[in-house]
Amino acid sequence: MDGSVQLTNDARRQIDDLLAEYAHAIDDDRLEEWADFFTDECSYRMINRENHEKGRVIGIMDCSSKGMLRDRILALREANVYEPHTYRHILSATRITGYSGDVYSVETSFLVIRTMQEGDMSVFCTGKYVDEIVLDGDSPKFRKRLVICDSNRIDTLIVIPI
Amino acid sequence: MATDIKDLVKWPDDGVSSIPYQIYTDPDVYDEEQRRIFRGPVWSFVGMENEIAKPGDYQTTYIGDTPVIVLRDLEGDIQVIVNRCAHRGNLVCIAKEGHAEELTCVYHNWRYDLQGNLKSVAFGKGVGKQGGMPEDFDRTQHGMQRLKCEIYAGLVFATFSDEVAPLTEWLGDEMVENIDRVVGRGMVLLGTYSQYMPNNWKLYMENVRDSYHASILHMFQATFRINRLSMKGGIKMSDGGWHHISYSIAETDQEEAEYDAKKLRAVKDGYTLADPTLVKGWREFDCGTTLAIQSTYPNFVVQQISNSLALRLCLPKGPGECELLWWVFGAPDDTEEQRDIRIKQSNMIGPGGVISMEDGVVGGWIQRGTRRDLGKSSVVLMGGRGIEPSGEGRATEVSIRGFWQGYRDCMGV
Numbered sequence: 001m002d003g004s005v006q007l008t009n010d011a012r013r014q015i016d017d018l019l020a021e022y023a024h025a026i027d028d029d030r031l032e033e034w035a036d037f038f039t040d041e042c043s044y045r046m047i048n049r050e051n052h053e054k055g056r057v058i059g060i061m062d063c064s065s066k067g068m069l070r071d072r073i074l075a076l077r078e079a080n081v082y083e084p085h086t087y088r089h090i091l092s093a094t095r096i097t098g099y100s101g102d103v104y105s106v107e108t109s110f111l112v113i114r115t116m117q118e119g120d121m122s123v124f125c126t127g128k129y130v131d132e133i134v135l136d137g138d139s140p141k142f143r144k145r146l147v148i149c150d151s152n153r154i155d156t157l158i159v160i161p162i
Numbered sequence: 163m164a165t166d167i168k169d170l171v172k173w174p175d176d177g178v179s180s181i182p183y184q185i186y187t188d189p190d191v192y193d194e195e196q197r198r199i200f201r202g203p204v205w206s207f208v209g210m211e212n213e214i215a216k217p218g219d220y221q222t223t224y225i226g227d228t229p230v231i232v233l234r235d236l237e238g239d240i241q242v243i244v245n246r247c248a249h250r251g252n253l254v255c256i257a258k259e260g261h262a263e264e265l266t267c268v269y270h271n272w273r274y275d276l277q278g279n280l281k282s283v284a285f286g287k288g289v290g291k292q293g294g295m296p297e298d299f300d301r302t303q304h305g306m307q308r309l310k311c312e313i314y315a316g317l318v319f320a321t322f323s324d325e326v327a328p329l330t331e332w333l334g335d336e337m338v339e340n341i342d343r344v345v346g347r348g349m350v351l352l353g354t355y356s357q358y359m360p361n362n363w364k365l366y367m368e369n370v371r372d373s374y375h376a377s378i379l380h381m382f383q384a385t386f387r388i389n390r391l392s393m394k395g396g397i398k399m400s401d402g403g404w405h406h407i408s409y410s411i412a413e414t415d416q417e418e419a420e421y422d423a424k425k426l427r428a429v430k431d432g433y434t435l436a437d438p439t440l441v442k443g444w445r446e447f448d449c450g451t452t453l454a455i456q457s458t459y460p461n462f463v464v465q466q467i468s469n470s471l472a473l474r475l476c477l478p479k480g481p482g483e484c485e486l487l488w489w490v491f492g493a494p495d496d497t498e499e500q501r502d503i504r505i506k507q508s509n510m511i512g513p514g515g516v517i518s519m520e521d522g523v524v525g526g527w528i529q530r531g532t533r534r535d536l537g538k539s540s541v542v543l544m545g546g547r548g549i550e551p552s553g554e555g556r557a558t559e560v561s562i563r564g565f566w567q568g569y570r571d572c573m574g575v
Contacts, residue, residue: 046514047353048355050354051353051354051355056351056352056353056354057352057353057501057505058352058353058490058504058505058508059353059355059508060355060512060513060514061509061514062505062506062508062509063509064506065437065439066436066437067435067436067437068436068437068440068509070436070437071386071435071436071437071440071516072516074433074436075382075385075386075516078381078385078433079381079382079384079385079386079516080381080382080516080519080520081379081381081520081523082519082520082523083523083527152354152355152356153355153356153357153358153485154355154356154357154358154512154513154514155358156357156358156359156360156513156522156523156526157357157513157514157519157520157522157523158513158514158519159514159519
């Protein structure tokens with residue numbers, strides 16, 4: 001933790017809970033809840049590490065509104081064609097990198113194992129979340145979630161968000 | 163000695179409208195493709211010139227599955243050199259990109275200039291008069307293999323062939339015209355990524371040329387009732403069918419302007435986008451072209467989907483796998499708003515593209531579906547048997563047949 005960030009136990013617990021609930025919602029296929037983890041004004045971007053470090057702006061997904069988050073999930077349910085699969089997210093401990101007003105900047109590493117319907121399992125993606133989390137009352141939410149993938153490669157396709 | 167290719171592949175009698183499953187799977191066919199296609203009479207895309215802007219800048223990539231270095235030499239010229247030391251065959255450049263004043267093999271310190279000429283070998287005169295290279299060792303005979311290269315509109319192409327026509331002649335006027343249109347203003351790289359697919363490279367290239375599947379496999383637009391207003395379109399192909407463009411042109415100037423929330427009508431049992439700005443674009447090209455997918459033989463793609471511009475290169479990685487490299491770009495004079503539109507539209511393309519993600523998965527399904535019946539063939543009869551584009555309309559597989567014409571020409575099958 002950066003020395004300047006003083007965190008109450010309650011704030012820490014709320015941040016940890018949000019990160020855990022988000023991952024479980026995706027892994028449990030409760031994808032319709034995905035957008036509700038975000039504030040009304042929000043962004044969700046997934047980009048690979050190389051592009052991010054070079055300051056390039058286009059990545060794998062770029063949702064700049066809550067509506068775009070909902071559209072992603074509706075498309076996944078109703079339009080897109082893919083082989084059924086699930087994720088299992090494993091998260092690291094969270095590093096608090098900043099605090100201003102009600103907004104906490106935090107970073108968490110992730111590992112996502114993908115299991116295909118016939119049983120094939122693979123390390124689908126690793127990387128880190130760089131988040132801005134708003135603690136407002138008792139329901140913390142993401143204002144920004146940046147997913148930085150370690151690898152430039154995506155195997156076959158990505159339809160379920162990370 | 164060369165394999166007799168006709169013993170290896172029994173091509174069905176039906177020209178280019180019946181494709182033997184064997185060629186998606188057979189390792190011997192794969193090896194012949196490397197020799198006859200990727201080292202044959204084709205120009206392979208190897209990178210963007212402005213990514214190696216300064217003398218000494220280099221990138222590493224592949225032609226087929228042969229590793230190559232693309233660099234700018236100290237005179238400022240682009241060189242494409244097989245990434246292999248003439249001594250023991252070690253990769254000379256390991257990094258994906260970098261900067262070097264010379265090429266040095268880390269294994270035994272053989273040093274080459276940026277044209278691939280061997281300058282010195284470590285301990286060439288031995289150590290303490292012991293060892294060293296023989297007297298008759300001639301450095302000029304042991305350079306790295308340099309390939310012929312040409313640059314057009316900032317795209318670098320290279321070839322192993324001495325026979326292939328000059329690049330623009332090989333592409334033909336219509337192909338060059340589309341490259342000029344999409345790429346000619348200059349490219350500002352906005353992002354790169356790769357999509358690794360569990361299928362033979364040719365299955366992806368068939369998909370790229372397949373205008374028949376677009377509105378059937380990709381259900382995003384239909385599901386959300388995103389009605390494209392009446393558009394004309396069609397297929398253009400180079401002489402002999404090797405290269406293709408599948409395109410759509412808006413009928414009116416209003417087409418893109420009207421393409422907003424008001425027009426995204428939901429009909430019964432349909433869905434609407436919560437945020438229709440996803441599909442908002444601007445009329446970027448005076449000709450009104452809203453979509454143009456161009457492929458040059460064998461494995462390079464220039465994409466314009468509305469305002470989403472990209473290059474794609476499908477690299478073979480053995481008979482059953484391939485890697486699709488993407489370069490997503492904008493134009494030098496883009497406004498901030500235009501750049502934001504390109505970013506938004508990038509949600510429709512690539513491995514996570516709501517419209518195009520399926521292109522990454524069908525190839526693998528065909529690979530699994532066909533591998534036990536190598537004597538059987540696929541059917542490519544939509545729109546006839548030939549390789550002549552027939553007027554307007556995209557309910558045709560003619561450009562897939564063009565790909566197979568190129569294949570048969572190169573492979574001698």
